[in-house]
Amino acid sequence: MVGGGIAGYCAALAARRDRADVTVVARAPGATALYAGGMEIVDDLESVLRSSHHPLARLGMDAVGLAAELDAAISALQLALGKEGLKFEGAWRSRGLYADIHGIARPASVVPESVAPGELGALSGKRVAVIGVPEVGDYDAASTAQALKELHGVEAFAEDISIPDLPQGASLTDLYGRRAPSPRARGAAIAYPPGFTNLPADGFELLASPPSPHGWRLQQAISLGLVHAEITSFETARGRVTAARSAARTFRADALVLATGRHIGGGLRAARVTTEPLLGLGVFQDGLPAASAGTRMHHLQYLDPAEEMRLGVMTDKRLHPLNEDGAVPFTNVYAAGAMLGGYDYAGPCGFGVPILTGWLAGRFAARQE
C-alpha cells in the first residue's frame, strides 16, 4: 500500500483480513491528519448511484451491495481503531450535527467518543458550559457560546479557566495532551476546545479547524507499523507493477494499492493541468481527461473553486485506475481514497469514499481480482 491516510489504512485492514502480507509505505501525514473530527460517510446512496462518475457508482454495485460493504468496512474500522485506543461512535446510516470551535454546525456520521455527547440535537435547550482558556489567543469561548445559543438553541455560557503555565497568546495546539480542567459550573454539559485528555463524564470536545487534534490522534492511531519512505518510482513488467522504489529500499509486491490522496497527500499535482505524478495515470473531470478541458477548467475553477476538487483518477469496477485513454495500464494496481475524482472531496462522502474504496481495494488486491 502506498499511502498512510485513512484509505491506505482501510486497504491494509481488508487485505490482512484476507491473509495478505501487507506493507504500508507513507512519506508523511496527509489530509486525514487535518479532518475536523467528524467522519462524513455518505448522505444518500441513491443519489450517489445516479451520479455516473462518482467513485462509488463506478463500482457497479447496487445500493444494497454498497450498504453491506459499508457496514463491513465501518465496523472493521471502528474495531481496529478501538484496539488502538481511539473509540468512535455512530453509524454510516445516521447523521448528527456537531459544533466546531466557532459554534458552526457540521454534519457527521461517525465521531470520536469524546465528540459524540456534543451532538447538537441532543443539547438543544440544555445548559452547556463552554470552556475558555484566557491565555489562548486563537479561540474565544464567549463567541462560541453565543453562536451555540443563537444558531442552535443551546443554553450555552462561557467559563474561562486559566492555565497559568501557558504564555499569553498561546495557541489551541498548546492544549494538546493536557488534562481537562474542571469548571465551577454544575449541572451543565461541558464543551471543551479539542485536544484535552481525561474529560469529565459530562464533557465533550468541539470539532477542530486545522491543525486538528482529532486528526492528529487519528493519524497517530493509523500510523503504527507503517514504513516511512517516499515512493519515487516503480518496476513494471508485462502490464504489472512488480516493485515500488524509494531512495533507500525496493518494496517487491504481487499487488499495489495506491492511496496517495489529493493535493495535500501528494497523490495529485496541481499545475496548469493536474497530473498523477507516480504512474502517470489519467486525471479526469466529469469523465473527460483533464488535459482535454483546456481553458474550460480554468473558467470553471474561477466560477467555483470546488471544481478543482472534483478532478481525479478514475477506476473500473475493480478499482483498477485508468490511463487517459480509458484503458487499464496495470492489472495488479488498485486506486483508493481522495485521489479518486468525480465527487465533492470536502462534501458528504469526505471519509466515505476513502474508507469504502480503501476497504475494497485492499480486498481486490489481496485476491488479485
Ligand SMILES: Cc1cc2nc3c(=O)[nH]c(=O)nc-3n(C[C@H](O)[C@H](O)[C@H](O)COP(=O)(O)OP(=O)(O)OC[C@H]3O[C@@H](n4cnc5c(N)ncnc54)[C@H](O)[C@@H]3O)c2cc1C
Ligand atoms: C482541512 C481538511 C478537513 C477535512 N475535514 C473533514 C471532515 O471533518 N470530515 C470528513 O469526512 N472529511 C474531511 N476531509 C476530507 C478527508 O480528510 C479526506 O478525504 C481523507 O482524509 C483522505 O484520505 P486519503 O487516505 O485518501 O488521503 P491522505 O490522508 O491525504 O493520505 C495520503 C497519503 O499518501 C502518502 N503519499 C502520497 N504520495 C506518496 C509517495 N510518493 N510515497 C509515499 N507516500 C505517499 C501521503 O504521505 C499520505 O500519507 C477534510 C479534508 C481537509 C483537507
